Amino acid sequence: MNNLKKYILIGFCGLLAASSILMTVVSATSGAEVSDLQKQEALLLDDKRSLENTLVKTLSINQLQEKGNELGYVKPASLVYVAPPEAVAKLP
């Protein structure tokens, strides 16, 4: 009977020790995973920033104007406003 209690106690202590080691290992691995995820996040943010910069540069009015000129779009020298035609005769 005493032996049984002793084994249970030793087993319980062993379980506690093993779970503690396991927890430490899991935590250490999680730390590395978090670190990896942070690096990935930084890379993705870099990509996002780079894409946003390209978009901003492309939408610049100066660039659009240059592109427009290259494509042959030129500002009209003057505008002519045409009055709507007035009815000269109406059907009854």
Added chain:
Amino acid sequence: MPLKIRILSAFFLLLFVALIGRLFYWQVIKSAELSDEAKNQYSLSQVVSAPRGNILAADGSYWVVRTQSWLIWANPRQLKKSSSEIANQLAPFFVSDVTDKQALLHETVKIQALLDKSGIAWVALEQKVNDDIKRNIEALKIQGIGFDPQEASYYPEASVAAQILGFVGKDDKGSDIGYFGLEGYYDLPLSGKPGFVGGQKDAFGAPILLGGTTQVSAIPGVDLQTNIDKRIQTLIESELSQGIEKYGASGGSVTVMDPVTGKVTAMASLPSFDPVNYSEYNDTLFKNPVISDTFEPGSILKVVIMAAGLDSNVVQPDTKCDICSGPLKVDKYLIKTWNDKYHPDISMTDVIVNSDNVGMSFVGQKLGADNLYDYLHKFGIGVKTGIDLQGETAPKLRDKGTWNVVDLATASFGQGVAVTGIEMVRAVAAIANGGYLVTPEVVSSTQGEGWKEEVKSEPPVRIISQQAADEITQMMVDAAENGEAKWCRIPGFNVAGKTGTAQIPVSGHYDATNTNHSFIGFAPADHPKFVMLVTLKSPTSSPWAAETAAPLWYSIAKDLFPYLGIQPSQ
């Protein structure tokens, strides 16, 4: 006990005492120092910087976008190559033009001097370097050269609207801070609030989750949505640049505002500066002349004085001026018209059309000094407009009750009174919108991730009656159609406007050669969509604003009409 045993015991005792002593030294005396060193190795303590907010145009596109750049630094103790060799390698990356030998040499000498500093472990070589340059320098694999990320501002439209935007510089602690314009005025909301990450890390720098972490998130700065329209801003800067060259002026400004809402849609002054390379420009260019520089308005102030006369019923549009048959003697001075031509019994409408100084003195006399002071104050002359840009000034009017007859007469035609451009725009906007004084606004809303808040504006205040506003508007329409600037009007469009040629006060007298030219107007006169002020400093091509500022105003207006959907009325 044998002697050998005694000696051995004594030896062990001494060793034991020495061990205890050493332990005492490490555990007690050096305890705090070692504890700190250990903490430095395993503790993770990092300030998370808050990204600065962006500045957006009226259409939602960017005026300023924050991006990442790099601080390039060196650890002189780790350098394997000579400082001159490294300086020669790096200098070409830090100059804007590599063919400029002088700039290249200057940069090389600067870098070498930094690297040769003795007794330092870290020295900054260049700030705000872009990704491409960083990659190129990295490829050189120079030992002892490192990179730290830092925030930079990118301006898609280059130097356009620089004086509205301001720039981001450094404060005395080396932190980013906004100066001038919007960057200065909204520095606090744009800056946000830095965060903090605290915890423990392992030998590879990975966080130890068991140790517990403290994390305070950074609050990013807010984005500013402005009323500044990119197309109008680009248009006025281009036209102003051409106008300054064409009319031989030393500088100039253009301001465009919605007279009903007070939204400033464009504002430009030249010469200006490049916000990226602001340190290469003279400090005087950072100020926005429209809000910071004062000038005597001259004849453009006549519409404000006439509006005061009409509102207080001391004159009507058809009131005859009975002192306009010749020069007017006031105290020891003689007041003349600009062309020395006089019109007996001229009506008030024609006083504005002919820009008659004697006729305006007549209105001033009818108003009286105190009444005129009150109206100037009502129109916001001598008072800051409250525009949301850093650096606004407002020269005070001479104290009420101290105006003599000469002050009254000269103020009636815009002399002896100093104003800023934005004060004049606001005053004439009150005529355009039917009598309400509005507050000019550059920013319409602030916004962040998933939220947007409109900027609360001051409610407009009625300062003159609708009838007085209508009457002075009609006078301005007549002035635009029949005044000196009639040659440059655009047929069919209903424009209300007034020219102003003002002398420049210098050390107690007026400059004999230089004048400031301006034209202020709005269109369409009955339902105005914009009010615009054009000013040119000391143009040389002509002594009259009708031949400089007025044609420039119409040249800009010609492009604004189709853009704002303004159709010809005739």
